[in-house]
Amino acid sequence: MRLKSLELVKGGGNILKEADSRIPATLRLLHAERSDEIFPILMEEIVKLGYPRAFVLSVNFETGEVSPIAGIKCSDSYLQKFRTSLYADHPIVSIFHGLKPSILPRSSSTGRALYCHPIIYRNPNQCWEAERQRRPECMATDNFRNARKLSLEGQQCKTCEMRSYAAAIVVEFPKKASERAVGELGTLIELANKYLARLFKIEHYYNRMRDMEDTISQMNAVMMSMADPVVLTDMHFRVVMQNQAAAKFFKLPDETTEGLIRAIELNNMLFSAALSSMAISGTETHRDLTLVDPNEGEELLFEAVCVPSFTREGLPSGLVTVMRDVTDLRRADQELQANYEKLRAAEDVVRQDRDRLNLIIENVGDPIIVCDSDGKVVLVDPLAEALFGSDTDRDPTRVTNQAVLDAYVSNFTYSFSDTVTQALNFTDPSTLQVTEFDARSGKIYDERGQVAYTVTVLRDWSPIRKLEQLKVERRMLEIEKFASAGRLAATIAHEVNNPMEAIKNAIYLLAGKVKPEAEPVYGILKSETERVARIVRQMLGLYRNQESVKPVNVNTLAEDTLLLLARQLQRSNVEVVQEFAELPPAVVSSDQMRQVFSNIVINAKDSMPNGGRLKIRTRQIRSSDGLHGWIRVLIADTGSGIPKDILDSVFEPFVTTKGEKGTGLGLWIVKGIIGNHGGKISVRSKVGFGTVFKIDLPMVRL
Amino acid sequence: MSTGSKKSPSKARVLVVDDESSVLFTYKLILEQQGYAVTAAISSEEAKRAIEAQEFDLVLCDYSLEQQHTGFEVIAAARARRPDVPSLLLTGYATIETTEQAKSDGIGVLFKPIDIAEFLSTTSAFLRNEHESQKVNKDE
Known part of the structure; x- marks a missing residue:
């Protein structure tokens, strides 16, 4: 007032x-x-x-x-x-x-x-508000009846808020x-x-x-200034009011295009459909709503919050819908989700890889040490742990082992080579036995090409070496046995040789002096003596000097043999071709190997009475582990070849293609010698074309 | 055992040495069949004495003789008297080393059991060479 x-x-x-x-x-x-x-x-x-x-x-x-x-x-x-x-x-x-x-x-x-x-x-009539709302309570009538106190609280109408x-x-x-x-x-x-x-x-x-107009204009200003579309609709979903952000989607502008009309019509349809579904609940409702940007034409995703509005009397009057553009948010959310999934998948892969790697490391059976770029140990397997312990380990053996390893690793880390192999001696902390390990190391680089890690695998060759040593020893024993058997044979042959020499000479001297009826007998005597002579010659060949088994170059042995037989080969018009590869030394009996080459070369020569070509080729066959390997010798001739029916049995004793002239012992001896050396021999032959012998001798790293 | 033979200027003088008497005897017979003047010696001692006694045109010698003696000793003795005397080593023990040594010393090697045809051709060839070399020497 x-x-x-x-x-x-x-x-x-x-x-x-x-x-x-x-x-x-x-x-x-x-x-x-x-x-x-x-x-x-x-x-x-x-x-x-x-x-x-x-x-x-x-x-x-x-x-x-x-x-x-x-x-x-x-x-x-x-x-x-x-x-x-x-x-x-x-x-x-x-x-x-x-x-x-x-x-x-x-x-x-x-x-x-x-x-x-x-x-x-005071008024005998109720205030308009109370009248309209049919509320009995009104200050005007109350004061008229003197029903109210003259107090601060009493003198305000509870219906129209009028202050008296x-x-x-x-x-x-x-x-x-x-x-x-x-x-x-x-x-x-x-x-x-x-x-x-x-x-x-x-x-x-x-x-x-x-006051209400002020409030409405304030509210209107608030609504209009909102960046999110806000739409007020009545009970029939007719738009009562909308802000500019909403008008962009739902209201046709003065200047319009066909595409714009279609987009806005579509938006109105979408919005009505969403509204009708939201209005059912009668309370605040959330819903996703897709609208089309009429200008850009792209689909936008909104999150619509729909709140029913009520009259003062509490009757529903319409709906207020506020829409929030969540397109980017959702997209970001989806991307985030996708990235998270990717990350999860990647993590799974990494975990699997790590598990697999751990499994491999644990099951390699060799000590493995992974160090960082400073040479500091970052990962060891249980075997390496047993050997080196931890940093704080005070066990003197382990400390010594650590020192040896540290020196080796730091040397390697700062070296220019990517991999290195070196023999390292470590002491077993439980048995105090020194073992030579074959340390093999590699570098792992980071994306800048700097050394990130070094991986060292220690290989204990001693059991394998021991086994190899044992094998070689056994082989040497076999070779020695063969040699002593050969020696015995040679001794006997030599003892037989002299009397036989005399018999043979005597038979020669008797030629033409026997009675005619004794001639057949004389013939037998002569031919059989010659046969004994051949056998003796062969047996004598088994024994030369008492040579020890030692590493020698097989090429040299083959050369020796060819030199020894050069005259015979030349006489038989045999062309000799040598193709020798560089070979590591082989642990063989030189004598016996010469015997092998000699027997095969002589056979070859005998198979080429009208001349031909003899080819000896050597080469090294490496194995993947670098430990084993073979020395291969191929001896090929262009001779008469071995008939198929006896090819399978050429290495058996007393099998010969030379008839009366052969003993059938040559290849049997060859097979025996090669077998004793842990080698293999095989033959290929074609009648009329020639024969190839293939000898593989084991190469041993001692 | 020593078997002397009368010296004939037309006959080639051959010394044959072997510690096996039967072998020695048969060699001697075979060589004599060829018309050579053969002196047989059963030991290195006997051989050396024969070499002292006369000059030979060919020496055939077993490699292993009595005890540790070898044919090389006999050939060395023969060459001491006549440096260019052709020599052949007859051996049952054909080691590389022996063969190499013989070759380097200009000594021929025949391996027992010896094929008689080869024996005869080799001995005659050695004697021929000897004659040829002597002729060459005379021409000079």
């Missing part, structure tokens, strides 16, 4: 003209347009009735203050005497509480007796005042209050409307 200050009244008021004073009070009050005008008119009319002066005291319901707001013919200092509070002990205050006109007796402060008429907002006014019209009484005059005054004041209440009510609702 806006009550004008006293000055307005003092100046006579803009609407109060002298001419108006003849107009009856009721009409003047009726002409009042605003509540402000009521009190000045009332004051004037009271003075017109003959009272010397009057003023209005108003109650401020927010502070409880009681202060003069209008007066006529009253000085400021006089009026200030009536300034008080609802809570103060003032005669006027009790009149407010009583809400009944009464006369304040004379007093020193107030001078003459004062007629005091309290007024309050309370004032007291105070009129100074003349010495004599008739009862009739007092009644007339009371009626005038009540009439004025009636007009005041009416204007007050209109002004309240007007102010309320203005």
Whole structure:
């Protein structure tokens, strides 16, 4: 309630003209347009009735203050005497509480007796709000029935929120005042209050409307400024209001294209469909909604939050839908999810690889040490751990082993080679036995080409070496056995040789001196003696010098043999071709190998009575482990070849293609010697084309 | 056992040495069949004495003789008297070393059991060479 200050009244008021004073009070009050005008008119009319002066005291319901707001013919200092509070002990205050006109007796402060008429907002009719809502509770009617207290809380309408006014019209009484005059005054004041209440009510609702308009425009500004599309729809899903962000999707612009129309139509359809599904719940609902960007044409994903709106009476009035563009968010989310999945998969692979690697490392059966670029051990398998222990290990053997390893690893790490192989001696901490390990190391580089890790695998060759040694020893024993058997044979042959030489000479000397009837017998004697001579010759060949088995070059042995037989071969017109590869030494009996070559070469020569070509080829066949390997010797001739029916049995004793001239022992001896050396021999032959012998001798790294 | 033979200027003088008497005897007979003047010696001692006694045109000698003696000793002795005397080693023990040594010393080698045809051709060839070389020497 806006009550004008006293000055307005003092100046006579803009609407109060002298001419108006003849107009009856009721009409003047009726002409009042605003509540402000009521009190000045009332004051004037009271003075017109003959009272010397009057003023209005108003109650401020927010502070409880009681202060003069209008007066006529009253000085400021006089009026200030009536300034008080609802809570103060003032005669006027009790009149407010009583809400009944009464006369304040004379007093020193107030001078003459004062007629005091309290007024309050009251109406026999309910406020419009209560009327519309059919609520029984209304301050206007309550005050009319004096049902309300004159308190701060009491004087506000619970329905329309109107705050009441309370004032007291105070009129100074003349010495004599008739009862009739007092009644007339009371009626005038009540009439004025009636007009005041009416204007007050209109002004309240007007102010309320203005406030609401302000609020609406504020809300509108908020809505319009929102970047997210916001749409208000009524109960029939008709758009009541939408912000610019929403209009972009749902409202056809002035200038439009066919594509734009289609997009907007589609959006409206999508939105209606979404709305109808969301409206069912009647509460706040979330939903994903796809809309088409009418300008860009791309699909955008929105998260729509739909909240039903209600009237004051609690009846649903429509829906407020706020849409948030989550396209990027979802895309990011999906990408994040996809990346996470990828990461998970990669992690799985890495884990599997690591597990597999660990499994390999644990099962290699050789000590493995992985060091970083500083030569610091980062990973060891259980075998390496047994050998080297941990950093804090104080076991002297392990400390020594660590020192040897550290020196080796740091040497390798700073070297320029990518891999290295070196023999290292480590002591077994449990048996204190020194073992030579074959250390093999490699480097792992990082993406900048710097050494990231070195991997060292230690191989204990000793069991294999021992086995190889044993094999060689056994072979040597076999060779020795063969040699001693050969020696025995040779000794016997030699013993037989001399008498046989004499017999043979004697037979020669007897030629032509035997009787004719003894000739067949003489013939047998001669041929059989020659046969014995051949066998003896062969057996003598088994024994030369007592040579030890030692590593020799097989090429040299083959060369020796060819040299020894060079004359014979030349005489038989045999061309010799040598193709010798560089060979590592082989552990063989030189004598026996010469015997082998000699036997085969002589056979070859014998198979080429009209000349031909003899080819001896040697080569080295390496094995993958580098430990084993073979020395291969191929001896090929272009001779008569070996018939198929005896090819399979050429290595058996007394099998010969030379008839009476052969002993059938040559290849049998060859096979025996090669077998004793742990080697293999095979033959291929084609009658009329030639024969090839293939000898493989084991190569042993000692 | 020593078998002397009358010196004939037309006959080639051959010394044959072997510690086996039967072998020695048969060699001697075979060589004599060829018309050579053959002196047979059963030991290195006997052979050396024969060499002291006369000059030979060919020496045929077993490699292994009595005890540790070898044919090389006899040939060395023969060459001491006549440096260019053709010599043949007859052996049952044909080691590379022996063969190599014989070759380097210009001594021929025949391996027992010896094929008689080869024996005869080799001895005659050695004697021919001897004659040829002598002729060459005379021409000079």
